[in-house]
Amino acid sequence: MTDQVAVATAAQAVATASTGSYARIVATLIRVTGDWTLAEDCAQEALALALQRWPAEGVPANPGGWLMTVARNRAIDVLRRATVERRKLRDLAVLAPTEPDRAAVGEEEIVDDRLRLIFTCCHPALALEARVALTLRTVCGVPTADIARAFLVAESTMTRRLTRAKTKIADARIPYRVPSGPMLAERLPGVLAVLYLLFTRGYDADGEPAFATEAIRLARLLDRLLPGHSEVAALLALFLLQHSRRHARRDSAGNLLTLDKQDRRLWDHAAIAEAVDLLARTRPDGPYALQARIAACHATAPSVEATDWPAVARAYDRLATVQPSPVIELNRAVAHGYAHGPAAGLALLAVARAGGALDGYPLAVAAEADLTARQGDRARAAALFRRAADAHTGAERRALLDRADEFS
Numbered sequence: 001m002t003d004q005v006a007v008a009t010a011a012q013a014v015a016t017a018s019t020g021s022y023a024r025i026v027a028t029l030i031r032v033t034g035d036w037t038l039a040e041d042c043a044q045e046a047l048a049l050a051l052q053r054w055p056a057e058g059v060p061a062n063p064g065g066w067l068m069t070v071a072r073n074r075a076i077d078v079l080r081r082a083t084v085e086r087r088k089l090r091d092l093a094v095l096a097p098t099e100p101d102r103a104a105v106g107e108e109e110i111v112d113d114r115l116r117l118i119f120t121c122c123h124p125a126l127a128l129e130a131r132v133a134l135t136l137r138t139v140c141g142v143p144t145a146d147i148a149r150a151f152l153v154a155e156s157t158m159t160r161r162l163t164r165a166k167t168k169i170a171d172a173r174i175p176y177r178v179p180s181g182p183m184l185a186e187r188l189p190g191v192l193a194v195l196y197l198l199f200t201r202g203y204d205a206d207g208e209p210a211f212a213t214e215a216i217r218l219a220r221l222l223d224r225l226l227p228g229h230s231e232v233a234a235l236l237a238l239f240l241l242q243h244s245r246r247h248a249r250r251d252s253a254g255n256l257l258t259l260d261k262q263d264r265r266l267w268d269h270a271a272i273a274e275a276v277d278l279l280a281r282t283r284p285d286g287p288y289a290l291q292a293r294i295a296a297c298h299a300t301a302p303s304v305e306a307t308d309w310p311a312v313a314r315a316y317d318r319l320a321t322v323q324p325s326p327v328i329e330l331n332r333a334v335a336h337g338y339a340h341g342p343a344a345g346l347a348l349l350a351v352a353r354a355g356g357a358l359d360g361y362p363l364a365v366a367a368e369a370d371l372t373a374r375q376g377d378r379a380r381a382a383a384l385f386r387r388a389a390d391a392h393t394g395a396e397r398r399a400l401l402d403r404a405d406e407f408s
Helices: 002-033 036-057 063-081 086-093 113-121 128-138 144-150 155-171 182-203 209-225 230-243 269-279 287-300 309-322 326-340 342-353 362-375 378-389 394-407
Strands: none
Touching: 002 036, 002 063, 002 113, 002 128, 002 209, 036 063, 036 155, 113 128, 113 182, 113 209, 128 144, 128 155, 128 182, 144 155, 182 209, 182 230, 209 230, 230 269, 230 287, 269 287, 287 309, 309 326, 326 342, 326 362, 342 362, 362 378, 362 394, 378 394
């Protein structure tokens, strides 16, 4: 039994360290070796070795540092056997096995390896699908099989696409750096979208919180790099506002709580204040600025009832013009339902569904259920909540079933 506990403890520690350190290890080794495949192989071998050794030897005090050391040493061995130029070998030999002392890092090192990696993955020479897939795999550490399912292709197909993308980066000699001038403006929207993707993966009900923390850290780096850029500041504000509720999103049993049931005393009010300050230096009509202003309306209200719903509805009206999408129209319908009554929300929801883009979309079903419940049809609301729950698993499914039970 003790061995089983040790194996389980080590496996959990490896999973946690992988989430927090995999991208950093890969990014650092790519910078030094210039070999994307070698970097990923060495990081994977370090994780495999940890699964072998940690059950017997115990989890090290600094798991991420241990993995970096093993991956670095493996890269040294491979490069030595391949007789790669000594300069790269010398560079690898001085790689720190633990986190660098951030206090000693100069201003010129403000852009760390992971930020460079994101800009490399988002290079316009790559097709959009390749950028997203490569970022998910390398920056977010999402397994190739999961990416393949998201793109509705076989795992072998996605593996080949990722290989081609990495080969193109090498053949085109795409530089591993954050660009400047016009090239920065050209590639920044793609990078912001990747950070949004990374945060969402961590903020989702069954997501990995470390991804959200990493997205915030990278957004801070980008904000320091571009202190006058409105949408960078707005994206960071949006992350802070959403993440401020992390300690109040679940009850003691781990079940998700809707906004009206959360204890607002548990929200991170320092993060909310920081986000409000950031919004003060943003332009009002950028897509991330509009989303952040909507989030600020929720975060600064003392209760759901006291939320400035007309302001939220107006922001969604503008966002639907700036960044039109079926999901924005869905959220706009919900906002109008709270600002002007459930009938108004249901009418807008019907318009949003007219094109068929929301057919079968579980969040649209859940929104209809909520608006229907507020209109007084409890039986239909319960049935709709159950239908929405059928499309989910885990925490989101339990939360929707709990809503259905409220109206049964």
